[in-house]
Amino acid sequence: xxxxxxxxxxxxxxxxxxxxxxxxxxxxxxxxxxxxxxxxxxxxxxxxxxxxxxxxxxxxxxxxxxxxxxxxxxxxxxxxxxxxxxxxxxxxxxxxxxxxxxxxxxxxxxxxxxxxxxxxxxxxxxxxxxxxxxxxxxx
Amino acid sequence: xxxxxxxxxxxxxxxxxxxxxxxxxxxxxxxxxxxxxxxxxxxxxxxxxxxxxxxxxxxxxxxxxxxxxxxxxxxxxxxxxxxxxxxxxxxxxxxxxxxxxxxxxxxxxxxxxxxxxxxxxxxxxxxxxxxxxxxxxxxxxxxxxxxxxxxxxxxxxxxxxxxxxxxxxxxxxxxxxxxxxxxxxxxxxxxxxxxxxxx
Numbered sequence: 001x002x003x004x005x006x007x008x009x010x011x012x013x014x015x016x017x018x019x020x021x022x023x024x025x026x027x028x029x030x031x032x033x034x035x036x037x038x039x040x041x042x043x044x045x046x047x048x049x050x051x052x053x054x055x056x057x058x059x060x061x062x063x064x065x066x067x068x069x070x071x072x073x074x075x076x077x078x079x080x081x082x083x084x085x086x087x088x089x090x091x092x093x094x095x096x097x098x099x100x101x102x103x104x105x106x107x108x109x110x111x112x113x114x115x116x117x118x119x120x121x122x123x124x125x126x127x128x129x130x131x132x133x134x135x136x137x138x139x
Numbered sequence: 140x141x142x143x144x145x146x147x148x149x150x151x152x153x154x155x156x157x158x159x160x161x162x163x164x165x166x167x168x169x170x171x172x173x174x175x176x177x178x179x180x181x182x183x184x185x186x187x188x189x190x191x192x193x194x195x196x197x198x199x200x201x202x203x204x205x206x207x208x209x210x211x212x213x214x215x216x217x218x219x220x221x222x223x224x225x226x227x228x229x230x231x232x233x234x235x236x237x238x239x240x241x242x243x244x245x246x247x248x249x250x251x252x253x254x255x256x257x258x259x260x261x262x263x264x265x266x267x268x269x270x271x272x273x274x275x276x277x278x279x280x281x282x283x284x285x286x287x288x289x290x291x292x293x294x295x296x297x298x299x300x301x302x303x304x305x306x307x308x309x310x311x312x313x314x315x316x317x318x319x320x321x322x323x324x325x326x327x328x329x330x331x332x333x334x335x336x337x338x
Contacts, residue, residue, distance in 0.1 A: 011184020
């Protein structure tokens with residue numbers, strides 16, 4: 001348990017220390033291939049286990065039940081906290097904002113980001129180009 | 140969506156290769172996944188530390204924004220605990236699966252380590268499903284519940300794979316909230332998963 005977490009903390013420290021080294025900006029690109037490799041190896045672990053392979057539909061059903069329960073719980077929690085986020089009521093506001101394409105920081109945005117963040121009138125680059133991955137970090 | 144499909148394909152390919160017996164035996168132990176996970180953790184940590192926006196985002200943060208990741212975590216745990224009453228898995232095991240917050244790669248390896256490949260596979264599928272649900276239902280969640288709903292549903296994926304769809308349907312003003320939400324959940328996944336596995 002401690003090895004993976006301490007590796008992550010080591011990585012954070014390394015990243016903080018080496019920010020000045022420009023070419024290291026390429027390092028996060030290795031994350032997606034690593035995740036693909038990890039999934040392949042996970043697949044090998046599952047495929048090499050005949051009992052597991054036989055039970056895949058059953059396990060999938062259980063997974064779906066757990067997912068729906070988790071998502072359902074989150075949605076109830078959102079209904080409870082949305083009143084603390086001005087502009088977060090269902091439907092109208094959000095859709096009009098999305099459709100009119102008001103940039104973050106514009107007057108139309110006054111109830112969203114500006115209430116969530118102090119003095120953050122300008123969005124980070126990532127919010128202008130949302131199609132670009134913020135961190136090349138598939139899950 | 141393309142990213143998720145690639146991930147699923149890699150998993151299916153791995154399973155197929157092993158099933159057909161094309162994989163050397165020494166890869167069949169679970170050691171291989173652990174070493175790949177170690178590399179991944181180091182890379183993920185590095186990219187968090189290296190990100191120039193980290194400080195900026197932390198500085199401009201208001202406490203209110205922390206409410207949303209808190210709500211996501213509490214809601215997910217409550218739902219998972221409730222459904223555990225009807226499942227063959229213990230409360231701790233259900234909570235560990237839920238605590239992946241759509242971060243399937245990391246959580247399923249941890250769970251495979253602690254609880255064996257069966258629950259690990261369930262965790263993998265459950266967390267991929269969570270991401271797919273977010274991608275597919277984001278517009279409906281915004282309309283029926285709140286622009287915060289797809290963010291909460293997306294869990295730890297709302298700063299990369301599901302961010303474009305959230306921006307599109309919830310509106311750009313929620314991008315910051317979405318990124319902070321994912322950062323906090325992202326960071327918490329290893330802690331929660333290992334904690335619940337040891338319950």
